[in-house]
Amino acid sequence: MSPREVFALRDHLGTALTERSISDPRHVVSLAQLATDSCLGGRSGELDGRSVLLATSGQLLAGLALIEIDGVARRMLLCPPDLKPEHLASIIADAGIDAVVTDEPQRFAECGVDLVITVGLPQPSTATGQTVRATEWLMLTSGTSGVPKIVGHTLDGLCGAIVGDSPAPGEAIPVWATFYDIRRYGGLQIFLRAIVGGGSMVLSDPGEALADHIARLAARGVTHISGTPSHWRKLLMSGSIEGFRPRYVRLSGEIADQAVLDGLKRAFPDASIGHAYASTEAGVGFAVNDGLEGFPATLLGEGRGAVDMKVVDGSLRIRSKRAAHAYVGRAAAELTDGDGYVDTGDMVELRGGRYYFVGRRNGIINVGGLKVHPEEIEAVINGHPEVRMSRAKSRRSPITGGIVVAEVVLTADADPMRADMVRNQILAECRTRLAAHKVPAMIRFVAALDVTPAGKLARTDA
Secondary structure, three states: OOHHHOOOHHHHOOOOHHHOEEEOOOOEEEHHHHHOEEOOOOOHHHHOOOEEEEEOOOHHHHHHHHHHHOOOOOEEEEOOOOOOHHHHHHHHHHOOOOEEEEOOHHHHOOOOOOOEEEOOOOEEOOOOOOOOOOOEEEEEOOOOOOOOOEEEEEHHHHOOOOOOOOOOOOOOOOEEEEOOOOOOHHHHHHHHHHHHOOOEEEOOOOOOOHHHHHHHHHHOOOOEEEEOHHHHHHHHOOOOOOOOOOOEEEEOOOOOOHHHHHHHHHHOOOOEEEEEEEEOOOEEEEEEOOOOOOEEHHHOEOOOOOEEEEEEOOEEEEEEOOOOOEEEOOOOOOOOOOOOOEEEEEEEEEEOOEEEEEEEHHHOEEEOOEEEOHHHHHHHHHOOOOEEEEEEEEEOOOOOOOEEEEEEEEOOOOOHHHHHHHHHHHHHHHHHHOOHHHOOOEEEEOOOOOEOOOOOEOOOOO
16 A cells, blocks of 8 residues: 555644644644654654554643654554553553653653653654554553453544534634543544644643633633533533533533533533544444434434444444454454444433433442442432432442442532432432332432543442
């Protein structure tokens, strides 16, 4: 395959680069610099044909480096910031890593890799990257207690759901942001939408207070933003949205229930509010823009577009060119079934011509021998007007073996004197809409709920 038949990310940068940028709380880098400068000290040629681990302390350097590395390296593994040190050796071995790009070279001094290149902000260089191959993009799965799986993608597949048309002449350049880290699938999708779609990108920072983050997004003129429902619930209860007026708001990564969709519509009445389904393995499945939770049953079937979907034993399955092509590693499992479908493990139920997500197959809690999806309970609780977010979990019981308990965060304007009344109202609604074994035996009001580094509600049974 000749270089002209291969396109790397840098080849999709397009025009108007001086007006576009990538920024974090400390730096703003013009995309025009990437056409002439190097963040690798002009050493990208040393990565020719290598399997590269990209491990940086922050997102900005990761974003700059992956643009320079793509099309040069044989494969590139994006290392998320929460990778446990004890898993590093296994990841390096499974991915065949023979080069590391990092701003923390001392961290990899004894990792057994012979080439470590330091990444920094772009500097003038006579050696610029040349596209010579289609680099394989490797990502790690989240939400696992063991060594994460390595998932292999191509740039074409990652960009399969992205409309790459640049803004029309005279049209404002979109400014994208996400609460996700771009070294995870959800964040990478937004980063690629900005770079390929002719926009700018404003990156998040875990050390930045939420109010400061939102103020920065507003100051940078962010027009398009995404996050998990947990991200959005935290923002809605923070009181920090004043002055922030995006025109495009999207949710993904968790079940988007009606309460959070309605809350966002009230907060951003002039914005397009929608939720998308995507996963690291299955890629981008679909988007729902009608303001309702769940998705129409008409989306299922084959030959309806770029994505084929079906439901088997209650689990959503997806076949798509946007999906990953394989798990990578010495003992990697098969990614798809015999017909090319990825079993997502996300469970759905059909109600009146629409499918509703009820939870993860491996997230079921056991209540007296009966299986319960905690998300189903949370959707009912979150529907109360004075509830911002909740978490249902099981607790051991000497009588039944397990009971459901719930932790609930109330809205900022909720009256603490009404707590008992709100608790009784929640329980009454649960008794009306849920089977008896799903009704919480106890509801505890809390100030906040933890989320994982991937932005999802942290789940641990008591």
